[in-house]
Amino acid sequence: MTAHTSKTLRVALAGLGTVGAGTFRILTQNAKILESRTGVVLTVSAVSARNKNKDRGIDLANVAWEDDPLKLAVRDDVDVIVEVMGGEGDPAYALVKTALENKKHVVTANKALLAYHGTELSAIAEQNGVSLCYEAAVAGGIPIIKMIREGLGANNISGLYGIMNGTCNYILTTMERTGENFADVLSQAQKLGYAEADPTLDVGGGDSGHKLVLLCALAFGCKPDFKNLSVAGIDRLSAEDIQIASEFGCRIKLIGQAKKLEDGRILQMVAPSLVPKTSPLAHVDGVLNGIFAQGDFVGPSFVEGRGAGEGPTASAIVADMMDIAKGTAAPVFGVPVNDLAASPTATASDWSGEFYVRLVVEDRPGVIAEIAPILRDHRISIESLIQRGRSQDEPVSIVIMTHEAKGGDIADACTEIADLSCVLDNPLVMPVLNI
Amino acid sequence: MTAHTSKTLRVALAGLGTVGAGTFRILTQNAKILESRTGVVLTVSAVSARNKNKDRGIDLANVAWEDDPLKLAVRDDVDVIVEVMGGEGDPAYALVKTALENKKHVVTANKALLAYHGTELSAIAEQNGVSLCYEAAVAGGIPIIKMIREGLGANNISGLYGIMNGTCNYILTTMERTGENFADVLSQAQKLGYAEADPTLDVGGGDSGHKLVLLCALAFGCKPDFKNLSVAGIDRLSAEDIQIASEFGCRIKLIGQAKKLEDGRILQMVAPSLVPKTSPLAHVDGVLNGIFAQGDFVGPSFVEGRGAGEGPTASAIVADMMDIAKGTAAPVFGVPVNDLAASPTATASDWSGEFYVRLVVEDRPGVIAEIAPILRDHRISIESLIQRGRSQDEPVSIVIMTHEAKGGDIADACTEIADLSCVLDNPLVMPVLNI
Numbered sequence: 001m002t003a004h005t006s007k008t009l010r011v012a013l014a015g016l017g018t019v020g021a022g023t024f025r026i027l028t029q030n031a032k033i034l035e036s037r038t039g040v041v042l043t044v045s046a047v048s049a050r051n052k053n054k055d056r057g058i059d060l061a062n063v064a065w066e067d068d069p070l071k072l073a074v075r076d077d078v079d080v081i082v083e084v085m086g087g088e089g090d091p092a093y094a095l096v097k098t099a100l101e102n103k104k105h106v107v108t109a110n111k112a113l114l115a116y117h118g119t120e121l122s123a124i125a126e127q128n129g130v131s132l133c134y135e136a137a138v139a140g141g142i143p144i145i146k147m148i149r150e151g152l153g154a155n156n157i158s159g160l161y162g163i164m165n166g167t168c169n170y171i172l173t174t175m176e177r178t179g180e181n182f183a184d185v186l187s188q189a190q191k192l193g194y195a196e197a198d199p200t201l202d203v204g205g206g207d208s209g210h211k212l213v214l215l216c217a218l219a220f221g222c223k224p225d226f227k228n229l230s231v232a233g234i235d236r237l238s239a240e241d242i243q244i245a246s247e248f249g250c251r252i253k254l255i256g257q258a259k260k261l262e263d264g265r266i267l268q269m270v271a272p273s274l275v276p277k278t279s280p281l282a283h284v285d286g287v288l289n290g291i292f293a294q295g296d297f298v299g300p301s302f303v304e305g306r307g308a309g310e311g312p313t314a315s316a317i318v319a320d321m322m323d324i325a326k327g328t329a330a331p332v333f334g335v336p337v338n339d340l341a342a343s344p345t346a347t348a349s350d351w352s353g354e355f356y357v358r359l360v361v362e363d364r365p366g367v368i369a370e371i372a373p374i375l376r377d378h379r380i381s382i383e384s385l386i387q388r389g390r391s392q393d394e395p396v397s398i399v400i401m402t403h404e405a406k407g408g409d410i411a412d413a414c415t416e417i418a419d420l421s422c423v424l425d426n427p428l429v430m431p432v433l434n435i
Numbered sequence: 436m437t438a439h440t441s442k443t444l445r446v447a448l449a450g451l452g453t454v455g456a457g458t459f460r461i462l463t464q465n466a467k468i469l470e471s472r473t474g475v476v477l478t479v480s481a482v483s484a485r486n487k488n489k490d491r492g493i494d495l496a497n498v499a500w501e502d503d504p505l506k507l508a509v510r511d512d513v514d515v516i517v518e519v520m521g522g523e524g525d526p527a528y529a530l531v532k533t534a535l536e537n538k539k540h541v542v543t544a545n546k547a548l549l550a551y552h553g554t555e556l557s558a559i560a561e562q563n564g565v566s567l568c569y570e571a572a573v574a575g576g577i578p579i580i581k582m583i584r585e586g587l588g589a590n591n592i593s594g595l596y597g598i599m600n601g602t603c604n605y606i607l608t609t610m611e612r613t614g615e616n617f618a619d620v621l622s623q624a625q626k627l628g629y630a631e632a633d634p635t636l637d638v639g640g641g642d643s644g645h646k647l648v649l650l651c652a653l654a655f656g657c658k659p660d661f662k663n664l665s666v667a668g669i670d671r672l673s674a675e676d677i678q679i680a681s682e683f684g685c686r687i688k689l690i691g692q693a694k695k696l697e698d699g700r701i702l703q704m705v706a707p708s709l710v711p712k713t714s715p716l717a718h719v720d721g722v723l724n725g726i727f728a729q730g731d732f733v734g735p736s737f738v739e740g741r742g743a744g745e746g747p748t749a750s751a752i753v754a755d756m757m758d759i760a761k762g763t764a765a766p767v768f769g770v771p772v773n774d775l776a777a778s779p780t781a782t783a784s785d786w787s788g789e790f791y792v793r794l795v796v797e798d799r800p801g802v803i804a805e806i807a808p809i810l811r812d813h814r815i816s817i818e819s820l821i822q823r824g825r826s827q828d829e830p831v832s833i834v835i836m837t838h839e840a841k842g843g844d845i846a847d848a849c850t851e852i853a854d855l856s857c858v859l860d861n862p863l864v865m866p867v868l869n870i
Contacts, residue, residue: 026732029731030589033656037588037765037769141730141734143587146585147582149472150757151578151581151754152576152750153753153757154754154756156465156468221468221472280715280718283718295576297457297460297746298576298740298741299741299746301739301740301741302738303737305736309734311731311733312732314589315587315589315590316589323585327763328762328765334472
């Protein structure tokens with residue numbers, strides 16, 4: 001082995017929760033292999049967290065401490081800031097912005113921050129000649145950012161479909177396995193630490209939405225935009241939906257999808273969706289994440305792994321650091337900021353395909369005769385219809401599988417259907433993916 | 436959009452079969468997106484192939500032609516040579532070596548070349564400050580080289596397991612679906628163009644071996660070595676094996692595996708293997724490829740896609756070109772040549788785990804009484820035993836599933852068992868993967 005003097009990349013960690021501490025652990029435990037692979041020594045020179053005295057099982061004796069994370073951004077002994085505090089606002093926003101303006105590279109796991117401020121922050125990074133990396137922000141340990149940007153970089157992507165929230169996928173997988181309902185499984189997931197005390201951001205689809213917006217921007221070279229995004233969560237799903245979907249050869253997954261429509265517009269939406277059991281996405285179980293992408297030359301590509309947790313997230317953060325160390329980090333959304341196209345404009349109402357529609361109705365003759373004309377008037381053709389749960393004086397569920405229809409037509413029809421006196425609850429609508 | 440003058444990367448294509456022509460097509464069809472993603476214009480300045488007059492559906496009017504591919508390596512108007520001729524010997528070897536010595540980058544899809552000459556060629560590339568890229572050599576369009584080297588680069592890999600030959604996977608999937616035997620399915624695959632006229636390199640496992648050697652070198656930072664590799668093919672498998680494996684909750688796949696043993700040695704082997712149906716590898720069907728890797732921080736990771744064909748292979752070749760264009764291509768086997776560890780030394784005889792052993796024996800009493808002591812003497816414990824096919828005076832199959840045993844002990848026991856007069860054929864042995 002030749003003797004060589006390696007350069008050093010000095011890292012500051014803003015946040016020392018599980019992910020920050022895990023990042024520290026990789027840098028220590030795998031130091032030798034990281035140096036060999038990059039030719040650079042990665043060292044932590046400063047950290048900031050809420051509680052200085054908490055025992056995190058890592059040795060911070062030779063590391064400077066800042067009570068105020070913003071001070072990390074102006075330290076002379078820091079080349080890269082790792083932001084793992086979370087949240088789209090301050091202090092994360094101020095820290096990342098200040099760091100980039102001070103010509104520090106930034107590695108972040110913060111999907112919300114980039115979903116809201118990605119265009120602005122990527123422009124600041126570019127103006128200052130530094131990198132803003134976020135592999136850890138989407139699908140944890142799965143190197144999907146690098147895969148879309150570089151591995152499949154020769155392709156025009158036509159569509160991508162991701163299971164990007166482990167909490168939702170755990171809940172759906174457990175509902176399918178046990179037949180229990182959403183509320184019970186959520187409550188168990190909270191006890192097991194798989195769901196937050198306030199689960200809204202996960203089960204409502206917002207977290208998947210933050211991630212989808214970043215993948216969409218990267219795949220299609222457009223400005224990220226969280227505002228123009230349809231988001232539906234999994235909180236209205238029943239065990240019965242999962243059972244009926246299975247009879248149709250599908251599983252229900254919370255899918256974030258981004259695709260190019262025939263008219264050239266980019267569609268982005270998050271929705272619980274029926275996924276054919278023949279699709280690899282249907283087999284992503286428990287807390288795992290999985291993403292399926294379709295490129296014009298590569299064809300279908302699928303990747304699966306752990307989407308959260310200390311080790312996987314820290315693995316992605318350090319991979320970003322390695323790119324920075326080697327000087328190989330790419331433009332934030334794949335192309336220079338000035339080349340970015342406008343934000344996506346198409347949402348769920350522009351989605352075309354088959355739909356699953358569940359109605360809860362009074363159990364009396366003539367209900368279908370009231371519903372059918374409304375569907376017809378909105379150009380929606382019924383492929384099949386199942387009625388379930390006939391017990392005396394109880395409401396019944398009607399599940400309609402449609403032929404290809406437009407999301408906007410389905411939504412309009414469902415608004416009218418919901419107004420019928422025989423219909424007892426808002427219809428539940430899910431797209432059926434053809435992948 | 437700001438006006439900018441892009442640099443140019445001038446490419447020579449050595450070989451204009453489907454992959455060479457596909458590469459040309461991507462460079463033309465996706466030219467705009469490639470320039471935006473790299474800041475570099477990728478142009479083909481010269482080509483070489485056997486037949487100048489064949490219509491390949493691409494416009495070579497402005498491209499220089501060389502009858503001798505070696506001449507591409509010395510042209511002044513070429514920065515990168517794309518070698519898609521194949522074969523571990525000349526002219527591919529001479530071309531790649533000469534190109535690197537003349538400070539041309541090389542992108543190759545040639546797994547055999549690198550499996551045999553990878554260490555030498557990577558040293559020449561390093562000495563000349565140029566890149567030698569081979570994303571297309573392993574698993575076609577799947578960016579597994581980039582994933583192992585960069586995406587999971589922060590990890591120590593403990594093991595990886597790949598389905599890397601579409602021909603074998605098509606045959607096995609079809610045998611399972613139809614119940615037909617190997618020879619019949621192979622013959623159909625040849626008619627469909629999924630198998631070569633001489634299928635030896637595919638069905639014998641050699642092609643998977645070439646690819647495995649490269650992944651193993653990359654994952655463990657060691658010199659590639661095709662000689663010290665155990666290879667078994669799929670040609671002795673029967674529909675009955677697939678049926679019985681299924682009863683044990685497994686599918687049979689041709690798996691190339693590379694793993695670190697407890698004593699620190701690296702094991703590499705290719706063998707038809709029993710894969711639990713719960714593993715994502717079990718669901719890689721038809722001509723698809725799939726690779727499962729286990730890292731110390733990221734945990735289990737899985738990727739699937741098309742392993743061959745014009746589009747996927749060309750997608751990988753152009754991805755490599757993009758890295759070269761951006762100046763971000765990494766060391767050939769992940770670390771500088773001087774840091775590479777010695778070649779792997781462990782093979783199938785060092786593999787520990789459960790085994791599937793099928794014996795074809797005479798249908799008479801006492802056969803198991805002859806076999807059992809031999810297994811006992813080699814420290815092999817039987818987990819279960821199934822006997823099939825009792826029809827008058829016909830040989831019968833006995834399938835033994837063992838408890839954990841060592842590959843060397845199994846091989847020794849099978850040598851003795853094969854010598855028994857009641858045993859009519861060489862035992863068929865397959866490892867049972869625990870992933």
